[in-house]
Amino acid sequence: MANSRTNKHAYVRYAVIRLIQGAITVWLIATATFFAMHNVPGDPLMDEKAVSPEIRKNLQAKYGLDRPLLEQYGIYLSNMIRGDFGISYAQENRRVNDIIREHFPVSAILGVLSIVFAALGGILFGALTAINRNRLPDIVIMFLVIMGISVPSFVFAALGQMTLVNVNAFFGTSILPVAGWGSVSHMIMPSLILGLGTMAFLTRLMRSSMLEIDNADYLRTAISKGLPPTRIFLRHQLRNAILPVITVLGPSIAAITTGGFVVELVFAIPGLGRYFVQAVQQSDYTVIMGTTVFYGAFLVFMVIVVDLLYGLVDPRVRLD
């Protein structure tokens, strides 16, 4: 009883420390982004049209660009703590917060769907290859896995879109929409494509962790006790083999969000990734800064959440 309480205590302590570390990391990311953006040549008010010095001065005053750098940094940080990322330079009537609020859910839905797909597929195929080691299913799946790791996401996206075009043309009706967003049928293909790379990676990981467990003592014990094979497979093999897969889910979210940029571009999905790329092409400074800090914070906290969940699932994890 006392032991479990100290464990609980240790867990809370660990969680608090991780959260504080995460907050510091986010602050550093925000600082790095701020100073990086201020070193970008040119300035946000530069336009094709020649602007007279007076107008330029007024504009700079309007956006606070005439103040000393450290003061600007202070304003930037205090605004950010209050959750305000400013106004877009390119679309003057839109706040960065609105852009994030409107478009991030789209990216999030896409990301969650593809993570679910990648995790399910990875665990299923990984277990399948491990059971059929060196037999046909193993060879075929591992070949596909190598393909999945080697082909860039935009090629998959293009191939997926081409397949949809051909399938729709073959049936003469729209089975699945080729591009766009709005309904469930729009989500299927992009999230499949987005999850492919991660799924290949997870399959490989799942396979090796299944094979490692093959030699474990507790498995031999379970077999010699005469437990039914399905029970051995589900309770002893699968459950233990899934643990390493859960650990990499955190970093995988990072891979999925950035892969999302490409999929959103190709499938014309109004997600945040597409707006980020657009902002970069238009040098929309506030949107770039806001999105970078937002994504950075999101990734940092996703990794922490996954680590904390992992600590709950696997009691062997050392909390330090």
Added chain:
Amino acid sequence: MEASFSFERTETIARAVTTTRPSLTYWQDAWRRFKANPRSLISLYIVAAIGLFTLVGPWVWTINPMQQDLDQISVPPGADRRARVVEPHVRWATTETNNTTPSTMSTTPLAVIGEATTQAVRLAWKPVAAASGYRVYRGIAEPTSPDALGLPLTDIVNTKITGFEDRLDLKPRTYFYSVVALGSEGFELREHATLAVKVIRVITVNEAIARGLSQRDGPSLIGETVYLDFHPLGTDYLGRDMLARLMHGARVSLFIGIVAPFLYVLVGILYGSIAGFAAGRWDQLLMRFADFVVALPFLLFMILFKMIFNTEPGESGIFAMLLAMILLSWPATARLVRGQILQIREEAYIGASRLLGAGSMYLILRHMIPNTMGVILVTLTFAVPGAIFTEAFLSFIGMGVAPPNPSWGSMCNEGIKTMLTAPHELVFPAVFISLTVLVFNLLGDGLRDALDTRMRSD
């Protein structure tokens, strides 16, 4: 069994161990194991072939990757290259006065005058009594309804003119021309005629000579068939040679794919070994900083750094990409090397060497570096696909190599726009990226199996 034993002295001198083969060094042994794996050996050959393609290719296939061949735009490999030499184009002066119907017009309402070539297609039609004008359409598929005739080319509001010369971007293919009579208000009447016209490719005599397509010159060339420039892998949407662009693009992609990992692994080795040797508080501090760099959203900061190291017009942007990649990618290697060094420091053989009087310089050069070299080499091999992907991603979203410099990623970006009509423009660069990443992955697997001592029992 005999009950009694009798012990005798044996000769012991000749019993010493004799070495029948020279002992293998670590690297010889690793190479032997590497050779035994056909998969890694094949991938090594393919890496060599890609290297040859990149380095020697442009010397063999000397076409300029930026030169446009405007007669062959988005041409797939193996396309027909024949073109007939004709005289320079002269304006069809007869259009306005030509109300005399050609003899063939007695049966068809619409006809081609002369020959339909890529230079010009000349149409003439029977006048329609009620018409106050005509509209000419051009389609690339057989019209299925009067509402889908294709691209409207012109409106003719003069009833005297019953002819039209089309010179708009003609390709050697079949077009479907439709002429619709217009009513007094400019509305389309029901009367219309459609004609399928097969256009043949021609080239003017001056151009054929200027491009050196034939040895002969002068008017004797007219009517001859010449062959346009040969593009083994076709051309892209601007008529540039795909093979030449793939070769020059390989230089960019592989340069970044190999040099960037090499440099950041080097930085990582230095940083990691300093942290490993320093140990204690300095080690903690250095590794905290590495943790922070790891936490940065990689591709977002790649883009930010690309913007900071802004490229002047005319620069390729390769240097900026290289610098950004080095700044962001070193921590993984630094962590690995630090871990290795901390581990090796505690090994018994280091202690033994030290007991025998070895200095730290000797220890580093003779024991630490050779023992981490295997791990570093494997990391390096696996880092190449990552760098190639990063370059391709950046070029794909338009933040990579500045046009007109080709890279495999930017070629994919351009190819994806025409993938339905000219899939080869996407397929070739995509295949090259995938093949390169694949063989470096397999090579990394092979190297890991060959170099990792823990795998040896397997």
